[in-house]
Amino acid sequence: MTAGSEGRRAVTVAILSTIVFFTLVGIAITHAPGWPEVRRTFFDWGEFKASIPEIARAFLLNVKIFAIAEAFILVLALALAVIRSLPGPVFFPMRMLGIAYADFFRGVPTILVIALLGFGAPALQLSWVPLSTTFWGIVALVLVYTAYVSEVYRAGIESVHPSQDAAARSLGLSHWQSLRKVVLPQAVRRVIPPLLNDFIGLQKDTALVGFLGSVEAFKQSQIDAAATFNYTPFVAAAVLFVALTIPLARFTDWLVLRDRRRRQATGV
Amino acid sequence: MSEALVVDGLHKSFGTLEVLRGVDLAVAEHEVVCLIGASGSGKSTLLRCVNLLEPIDQGRIVVEGEEITAPGVNVNRIRRRIGIVFQAYNLFPHMSVLRNVTLAPTLALGTSRVQAEAEAKELLSRFGLADKRNDYPDSLSGGQQQRVAIVRALAMRPDLMLLDEVTSALDPELVAEVLEVIRELAAGGMTMLIATHEMGFARDIANRICFLDEGVILEQGPPEQMLTEPKEPRTQQFLQRIINAGRL
Ligand SMILES: Nc1ncnc2c1ncn2[C@@H]1O[C@H](COP(=O)(O)OP(=O)(O)OP(=O)(O)O)[C@@H](O)[C@H]1O
Numbered sequence: 001m002t003a004g005s006e007g008r009r010a011v012t013v014a015i016l017s018t019i020v021f022f023t024l025v026g027i028a029i030t031h032a033p034g035w036p037e038v039r040r041t042f043f044d045w046g047e048f049k050a051s052i053p054e055i056a057r058a059f060l061l062n063v064k065i066f067a068i069a070e071a072f073i074l075v076l077a078l079a080l081a082v083i084r085s086l087p088g089p090v091f092f093p094m095r096m097l098g099i100a101y102a103d104f105f106r107g108v109p110t111i112l113v114i115a116l117l118g119f120g121a122p123a124l125q126l127s128w129v130p131l132s133t134t135f136w137g138i139v140a141l142v143l144v145y146t147a148y149v150s151e152v153y154r155a156g157i158e159s160v161h162p163s164q165d166a167a168a169r170s171l172g173l174s175h176w177q178s179l180r181k182v183v184l185p186q187a188v189r190r191v192i193p194p195l196l197n198d199f200i201g202l203q204k205d206t207a208l209v210g211f212l213g214s215v216e217a218f219k220q221s222q223i224d225a226a227a228t229f230n231y232t233p234f235v236a237a238a239v240l241f242v243a244l245t246i247p248l249a250r251f252t253d254w255l256v257l258r259d260r261r262r263r264q265a266t267g268v
Numbered sequence: 269m270s271e272a273l274v275v276d277g278l279h280k281s282f283g284t285l286e287v288l289r290g291v292d293l294a295v296a297e298h299e300v301v302c303l304i305g306a307s308g309s310g311k312s313t314l315l316r317c318v319n320l321l322e323p324i325d326q327g328r329i330v331v332e333g334e335e336i337t338a339p340g341v342n343v344n345r346i347r348r349r350i351g352i353v354f355q356a357y358n359l360f361p362h363m364s365v366l367r368n369v370t371l372a373p374t375l376a377l378g379t380s381r382v383q384a385e386a387e388a389k390e391l392l393s394r395f396g397l398a399d400k401r402n403d404y405p406d407s408l409s410g411g412q413q414q415r416v417a418i419v420r421a422l423a424m425r426p427d428l429m430l431l432d433e434v435t436s437a438l439d440p441e442l443v444a445e446v447l448e449v450i451r452e453l454a455a456g457g458m459t460m461l462i463a464t465h466e467m468g469f470a471r472d473i474a475n476r477i478c479f480l481d482e483g484v485i486l487e488q489g490p491p492e493q494m495l496t497e498p499k500e501p502r503t504q505q506f507l508q509r510i511i512n513a514g515r516l
Pocket residue numbers: 282285287305306307308309310311312313314433
């Protein structure tokens with residue numbers, strides 16, 4: 001048998017087994033005793049169409065929160081990871097602070113950090129403290145996710161073999177030059193997939209900001225659901241979140257592949 | 269003849285393991301010295317100490333008259349003058365061959381990118397790598413990678429080159445091309461300290477061979493004498509083992 005026909009056979013089998021699997025699951029669900037009721041409250045096409053424009057508009061706030069937070073997180077987390085990788089006793093206090101920060105913000109539930117900052121900071125009534133709940137939601141997400149993402153970066157830095165740094169230093173590069181040009185570029189490339197995981201987590205957690213009152217997609221769907229006693233708006237919000245996640249995931253796969261290809265490329 | 273490198277009473281331990289126990293060694297300008305010794309005898313450690321990649325415990329290292337182990341010496345400045353090539357090449361995998369070579373001159377010497385590239389291209393062609401300059405290291409053979417590593421070190425125009433078993437990670441048929449490069453460097457008058465297991469090569473290229481044993485230079489002398497009539501029983505033993513292994 002040729003490789004081509006074997007490949008085609010594999011595709012056929014995959015398609016068939018997928019169809020069978022989902023047919024069975026579909027039958028099981030639609031024959032459940034409560035299905036008619038669930039379908040009416042969760043999968044009402046009319047409700048879906050009616051609620052989605054407004055939820056989509058609210059979802060733009062999620063995207064905005066995500067984009068702003070992510071930009072800060074990528075930079076701050078890298079700084080934190082670098083601080084934790086500083087060698088020598090001089091930097092001991094900074095390393096300790098870095099560790100304490102990462103432990104604290106990975107330990108406290110995100111929703112608590114959001115609540116504490118979102119309700120607490122404005123309550124101080126300081127004239128220079130912004131009152132916007134969205135602002136404080138973003139700050140909370142940045143604080144929490146910086147802790148996670150710095151761990152990802154750190155794992156990347158540690159995965160670069162010390163001989164790379166030794167080679168750079170042996171050529172007369174300073175610690176910073178070696179870090180910037182040799183260690184970090186390799187470290188960051190390696191952690192793109194886990195980094196994306198955290199991106200996706202962050203994207204979902206933007207919904208937590210709704211807890212403070214900011215009308216993002218989840219909050220909007222809550223409002224809609226409460227008005228119509230129908231939960232279809234939640235499904236609409238879920239569809240929007242997933243729709244953003246999938247291209248992000250495919251994009252990372254592509255980045256990883258491109259990097260691998262390029263490293264093995266022979267130039268022209 | 270002036271000394272390019274003087275190592276004086278060098279001690280170095282890793283934890284409780286004392287690897288170097290008072291190494292004395294001098295390498296003159298344009299001299300090629302080969303360092304031989306059993307695996308684990310401290311050849312790599314000695315070379316790394318000379319390049320200040322390892323802090324030393326005791327003793328002095330003097331390069332071109334300057335004590336590089338003195339307190340307050342700028343290690344980056346010293347390392348620019350001393351090239352080191354490792355057994356495992358240690359090329360930067362995320363950069364093209366050309367960038368591997370130009371990185372240090374542009375960053376550490378402040379050479380302009382244009383000039384660094386011109387010099388790099390010249391060096392690469394000299395060592396038969398002209399057509400590889402846009403390739404990435406992973407796509408090169410071991411011999412090519414090691415030659416790039418040598419070029420990368422040469423691009424800094426070092427006064428002294430340290431080579432650490434640069435052929436021992438290579439397939440046998442790739443060894444010759446790398447040794448050829450080193451011969452050419454020696455012919456050009458480069459001062460070199462070379463740790464090697466290739467006794468035939470050491471005999472060819474070295475002005476002097478030093479045998480490192482139990483943390484000291486136990487015996488040294490011209491290649492012919494060292495390899496055919498060593499005085500110390502331990503040197504004789506070491507060479508006998510190598511002959512038995514078919515490596516001489
Ligand atoms: N960073 C380190 N930490 C602890 N021990 C080390 C370290 N580097 C080297 N050693 C130890 O020091 C001793 C000398 O090692 P070194 O690599 O210098 O030997 P070598 O002569 O180069 O050996 P080989 O011929 O196998 O390359 C060995 O016992 C080794 O295990």
